[in-house]
Each structure stands twice: as C-alpha cells, then as structure tokens.
Amino acid sequence: MALQLFDLDLRIDQVDYLAKINLEFTPGAFNVLLGRTLAGKTSLMRVIAGLEQPSNGKVMLHGKDITALPVQKRNVSMVYQQFINYPHMTVWENIASPLKLNRVKPDEIKRRVEQTAELLQISPYLQRLPLELSGGQQQRCAMARALVKDAQIILFDEPLVNLDYKLRESLRIELKQITQQRDSIVIYSTTEAHEALALGGQTTLLHEGKVLQSGPALEQFHYPVDLNAADLYHEPPLNRLAVGKALVCAEHINLSGLAGDKLLANGDSIIAVRPDQVSLHPLDKESMQIEADIDLAEISASETYLHVSFDYREFGRLNWVLHLNGIHTFSNQKKLSLFVPISKLFVFDPQGKALRVPSQVNHDIEGVV
Amino acid sequence: MMIGANAFSVRKLLGLLLYLLFVLLPIYWLVMMSFKTNEEILGQLTLWPAQFTFDNYVTIFTDPSWYMGYVNSMIYVVMNTLITLVVALPAAYAFSRYKFVGDKHLFFWLLSNRMAPPAVFLLPFFQLYSSVGLFDTHLAVALAHCLFSIPLAVWILEGFMSGVPKEIDETAYIDGYSFGHFFVKVFVPMIRSGIGVTAFFSFMFSWVELLLARTLTSVDAKPISAIMTRTVGAAGIDWGLLAAAGVLTIIPGILVIWFVRNHVAKGFALGRV
Numbered sequence: 001m002a003l004q005l006f007d008l009d010l011r012i013d014q015v016d017y018l019a020k021i022n023l024e025f026t027p028g029a030f031n032v033l034l035g036r037t038l039a040g041k042t043s044l045m046r047v048i049a050g051l052e053q054p055s056n057g058k059v060m061l062h063g064k065d066i067t068a069l070p071v072q073k074r075n076v077s078m079v080y081q082q083f084i085n086y087p088h089m090t091v092w093e094n095i096a097s098p099l100k101l102n103r104v105k106p107d108e109i110k111r112r113v114e115q116t117a118e119l120l121q122i123s124p125y126l127q128r129l130p131l132e133l134s135g136g137q138q139q140r141c142a143m144a145r146a147l148v149k150d151a152q153i154i155l156f157d158e159p160l161v162n163l164d165y166k167l168r169e170s171l172r173i174e175l176k177q178i179t180q181q182r183d184s185i186v187i188y189s190t191t192e193a194h195e196a197l198a199l200g201g202q203t204t205l206l207h208e209g210k211v212l213q214s215g216p217a218l219e220q221f222h223y224p225v226d227l228n229a230a231d232l233y234h235e236p237p238l239n240r241l242a243v244g245k246a247l248v249c250a251e252h253i254n255l256s257g258l259a260g261d262k263l264l265a266n267g268d269s270i271i272a273v274r275p276d277q278v279s280l281h282p283l284d285k286e287s288m289q290i291e292a293d294i295d296l297a298e299i300s301a302s303e304t305y306l307h308v309s310f311d312y313r314e315f316g317r318l319n320w321v322l323h324l325n326g327i328h329t330f331s332n333q334k335k336l337s338l339f340v341p342i343s344k345l346f347v348f349d350p351q352g353k354a355l356r357v358p359s360q361v362n363h364d365i366e367g368v369v
Numbered sequence: 370m371m372i373g374a375n376a377f378s379v380r381k382l383l384g385l386l387l388y389l390l391f392v393l394l395p396i397y398w399l400v401m402m403s404f405k406t407n408e409e410i411l412g413q414l415t416l417w418p419a420q421f422t423f424d425n426y427v428t429i430f431t432d433p434s435w436y437m438g439y440v441n442s443m444i445y446v447v448m449n450t451l452i453t454l455v456v457a458l459p460a461a462y463a464f465s466r467y468k469f470v471g472d473k474h475l476f477f478w479l480l481s482n483r484m485a486p487p488a489v490f491l492l493p494f495f496q497l498y499s500s501v502g503l504f505d506t507h508l509a510v511a512l513a514h515c516l517f518s519i520p521l522a523v524w525i526l527e528g529f530m531s532g533v534p535k536e537i538d539e540t541a542y543i544d545g546y547s548f549g550h551f552f553v554k555v556f557v558p559m560i561r562s563g564i565g566v567t568a569f570f571s572f573m574f575s576w577v578e579l580l581l582a583r584t585l586t587s588v589d590a591k592p593i594s595a596i597m598t599r600t601v602g603a604a605g606i607d608w609g610l611l612a613a614a615g616v617l618t619i620i621p622g623i624l625v626i627w628f629v630r631n632h633v634a635k636g637f638a639l640g641r642v
Contacts (some may be wrong), residue, residue, distance in 0.1 A: 101545035
C-alpha cells in the first residue's frame with residue numbers, strides 16, 4: 001500500500017522536466033525530495049497532485065491507477081513555497097474551505113478547524129485575513145489548510161524557504177512531529193542538504209529530472225552514487241581535481257601520496273574532497289599538498305569560507321572553497337599550503353560515478369560503492 | 370526659513386485654487402443656468418439666478434420625451450456593462466492563464482479595436498441592425514458599445530488576473546473546487562477591484578457615447594444625449610432646459626464614481642488602467 005510511480009516522463013514544449021521516474025513512497029515515512037532548483041522536485045509533485053499530466057508512465061495509489069484522475073478527486077493537499085491563501089477569506093474560512101467542499105458537517109468543521117489551528121499555533125488569528133499575518137503565520141495557515149482534511153498524500157514544496165532561519169528550525173521540527181502522527185504519505189521537497197539530514201527521512205535525490213539515488217539521507221551523505229549526488233549534500237560543493245593514470249606532480253602540487261593507489265592507476269579519474277576536510281597544517285597521515293593563492297575569505301559567525309585558486313595542468317585555474325571552523329583572517333597573506341588527507345578523498349570515474357568514498361577508505365582500500 | 374515655506378505654500382494654494390476655479394467654472398455655470406429662466410440667460414450676465422426657478426427640472430421630470438431619454442440611456446448602459454463583464458471575465462482569464470497559438474496577437478488585435486473612431490463602424494452597424502430588426506432597440510446600442518468596451522475590459526481585467534498567482538487556482542482545485550465554483554467563489558471576489566474599475570469604464574464610455582447611440586435609435590430607445598442635441602424648437606434653443614438636462618446627465622457619473630471610488634483608486638494602483 002503506497003504511492004508508486006512507474007516510468008514517469010514529463011515533457012512540455014520539447015523540454016524534459018522529468019525522465020523515467022520510478023519511485024515508491026510509503027505512508028508513515030517522511031519522504032524528502034532533495035535537489036537543486038530546476039531539478040524536477042516541483043514537477044514531480046505537480047504530477048503526483050494531478051496538476052500536470054505525465055507524458056508517459058503511471059501513478060498508482062494503493063494499487064489503483066490514478067494517472068488520469070482529476071486533481072479534485074485525488075484527495076491530496078499541497079503547500080507551496082509562496083504563501084498561498086485565499087486573500088479575501090479569513091484564516092478560519094481558509095482552513096475550513098476544503099472541509100466545506102467535502103460536505104463535512106458544520107460542527108465537525110468547527111472542531112477540526114480549531115484543532116488544526118491549535119496544532120499550528122494560529123488559534124488567536126482565526127478571524128484575521130491572511131495578509132494581516134506575518135509570513136510565518138501565513139505559511140502556518142496554508143499548512144493548516146493542507147492538514148485539516150485527511151488527505152492521503154500531503155505535498156510540501158519547499159514550504160520553509162521564504163521564512164527566516166529561526167522560524168524554519170522550529171517549524172521543521174513541528175512539521176515532522178505533526179505528520180508522524182498520520183498515516184498519510186508525506187512528501188517534502190528541499191534544496192538544502194542539512195534540511196534533508198535533519199528530517200532524516202527516506203530521501204530521493206533529483207538532478208535534471210532524473211532520480212540519482214533513493215534511501216536514508218545519512219546513508220546518501222556517506223555513500224553518494226556519483227558526483228552530482230555528492231554535490232547535493234555539500235554547500236559549497238566538493239573541491240575536485242581530475243587526475244590521469246600518470247599522476248603529474250608539479251612544483252606547487254604534490255600528489256605523491258596517491259602514487260600507490262591501485263584505483264587511480266586504472267585510468268583517468270576525478271578526485272574530490274569535502275570543503276571541510278582540507279587542512280591548512282601538515283598532517284601525519286598520507287596527504288597531498290597544494291600551494292594555492294588566496295582569493296577571498298568570507299567570515300560568518302563561527303566559520304570561515306576561504307576561496308583559493310591554483311593552476312593545474314591543462315585544466316587551467318581551479319577554484320576551491322574551504323570550509324574552516326573558527327574565524328581565520330588572512331589579511332597579509334597571499335599564498336598558503338593546503339593539505340588533503342588521502343583517506344578523505346572521493347574518487348569518481350570520468351563520468352562521475354563514485355568509485356570510492358572517504359569513510360570506507362580506512363577499512364577497505366579497494367572499496368567500491 | 371519658516372516664513373519662506375509658508376509664503377511658498379500660500380502661493381501654491383493660490384495656484385491650486387485658481388486652477389480649481391477654472392476647472393469647475395463651466396460646471397458651476399451649467400448648474401446656475403439650469404435654475405434661470407431663458408430671459409435671464411439671454412438678457413444679462415448674472416452669477417446667481419435672479420429669478421430662481423425649478424421649471425426646467427419640472428419639465429424634464431414630467432415630459433416623457435425627456436425623462437424616457439434617461440431611462441433609455443440607463444437601460445442600454447447597464448446592459449452594456451453586464452454584457453461586457455460576462456464576456457470579458459472568461460476572456461481575460463484565458464489570456465492570463467493559458468498559452469495558445471496567437472494569444473499575444475489576438476490580445477493586441479482586441480485592443481486595436483479601440484483605435485478606430487466609432488464613426489468607422491456607424492454604417493455597418495446601422496445596416497446590420499436594420500436588416501436583423503435590432504434598430505431602435507436598447508440591445509442594439511449596448512451591443513455596439515460592447516465593441517469598444519469589451520477590449521478595454523479584457524485588457525484591464527487581464528492585468529488584475531495576472532496579479533493573482535496561478536498557485537491560488539491550483540490550491541483551489543486541490544481543495545476540491547471545480548473550475549466554475551472556484552471562478553465564482555474564489556477568483557471573482559479576489560479581483561473585485563478590477564471588476565469595479567472595468568464596470569466603471571464600460572459604464573462611463575457607454576454613458577457619454579453619442580454618435581452610435583444617436584444613429585442606432587430613433588424613438589423607442591432614444592438616449593438622453595441624443596435628445597439634448599435635438600432641442601432646437603421653433604422658439605430657438607431652450608437654454609435653461611438644456612442646462613437642467615446637462616446637470617441630470619452628470620449625476621449618474623458622479624454616483625458611479627462615488628460608489629466605486631475605493632475600488633478605482635486601488636485599481637489604478639494595482640492594475641493596468
């Protein structure tokens with residue numbers, strides 16, 4: 001019993017929005033769609049909601065084909081990134097509207113509206129118009145409207161993007177708790193890896209309309225299937241370096257630590273490292289060393305993003321971003337040495353498929369995902 | 370400094386007052402004339418009626434050939450406004466929500482209808498309506514005016530509708546509204562300012578339009594504006610009576626503006642008027 005998508009394609013005006021999507025979403029689990037903008041998250045949700053007809057493929061709910069079922073009959077609800085409420089109705093009327101349309105009895109409507117408003121902490125504002133509320137309250141109103149009817153599928157399309165950081169944190173936790181008590185199929189989309197990790201549900205990685213990987217978020221973080229999947233979990237993205245069979249050491253790049261690696265000896269590959277795994281100090285462990293120019297140091301509260309660049313073979317100038325803990329200033333310094341522990345390297349084949357991921361390195365030098 | 374600012378604002382006030390006087394003088398003159406007798410109007414220059422009289426108004430309200438003019442005008446103006454809204458609302462919705470072949474061209478073509486002077490359409494309308502038996506009916510004038518009011522209405526409403534995010538439509542469908550239900554219960558109330566503005570423009574256009582209204586009617590649906598142009602009697606022009614008719618013609622416009630003033634102000638700010 002679940003929502004299943006079979007070979008779903010969505011093509012509008014010669015543009016592919018979704019390609020060959022095969023997925024299954026189960027009730028009770030918190031399903032997360034993680035992908036950058038234009039990855040197809042919204043398109044996928046629109047197809048599931050019935051707002052868009054797929055060009056190919058089937059949507060099955062609990063074993064029944066609902067591909068052609070009109071949106072009004074699907075019993076879904078959806079919360080958008082923008083705060084979408086009916087501006088001319090009060091909060092109460094907004095929340096009650098799906099119930100009224102389903103011909104629920106007035107006293108039952110009253111009970112459920114009040115209960116849902118209580119849950120989302122907007123009880124004091126029921127008689128106001130949505131535009132008289134703050135952004136967070138407006139979105140709570142939209143969420144209440146989505147939760148008040150017992151929808152079989154609840155879609156949250158980046159619902160917290162337009163809210164400030166604090167509010168996001170608290171709403172995210174609430175949202176997870178609220179939806180856990182239901183047996184609806186909940187699907188939540190986001191562009192942010194930390195959100196997917198914090199929600200910790202069944203995560204599907206989307207990239208350019210295709211599914212890259214599906215599974216628990218933490219597992220994906222450790223074992224990305226390819227470079228795109230790995231990049232989705234890192235902001236800034238992985239720092240990469242393409243290496244050939246013959247590792248070329250230059251004056252400012254010392255790759256000798258990689259020399260004994262069998263995997264790299266097989267042919268061209270891309271090695272990459274997480275922004276927070278680059279050290280500025282020499283390490284005991286085997287490491288590669290790069291002399292780089294400092295371009296910019298961005299300092300936020302307790303961390304520093306250091307933008308550096310260096311020349312590498314025919315690839316020209318490579319730009320890396322390092323994520324350092326604490327505040328570092330480099331006011332007088334123009335150059336510095338980077339040390340990358342070999343054990344922390346990702347290795348990808350030229351097509352981007354992951355051959356080795358860092359956490360495995362210690363246990364299994366030949367490790368293949 | 371303070372004195373300078375005051376002097377400036379006094380000058381500004383004076384300028385504005387002069388302008389206001391200049392603008393309102395004709396209306397003042399019209400109102401005063403309507404309370405004067407013809408002898409006084411033609412005799413001497415008076416700022417205030419020497420012999421105050423309601424006779425002109427009494428004539429209009431008691432003579433069917435006068436007051437039926439107002440009734441006729443009212444009927445076709447209201448018909449025109451209703452037809453315009455009923456046609457333009459779905460049309461504007463289509464332009465704002467759907468993409469179809471030639472939508473932009475069609476939209477511009479609609480607007481270009483307004484670029485032709487009404488006189489251009491005089492002959493075809495007269496010919497057509499005479500042959501189908503619509504001549505001298507309220508519907509004839511209302512339909513003829515629609516040619517001008519509908520394009521403008523579509524254009525104004527499209528601006529308002531495009532200001533409503535498409536996600537609202539979708540949310541309504543997800544909530545379970547059918548299209549018709551959504552349109553009437555959710556969408557129309559959301560753009561009521563736009564509808565107010567549109568109704569106002571259709572009303573005013575139809576109310577002041579003379580050429581088509583006069584040509585397409587003869588007796589039964591003759592509008593007030595046409596009656597006013599034909600009041601040269603054997604005794605010359607009845608100035609006082611004409612002035613009274615003029616005053617009464619201004620009043621519906623003032624009333625309409627009064628009722629939709631908030632919507633129009635909002636409409637001017639939001640839409641594309």
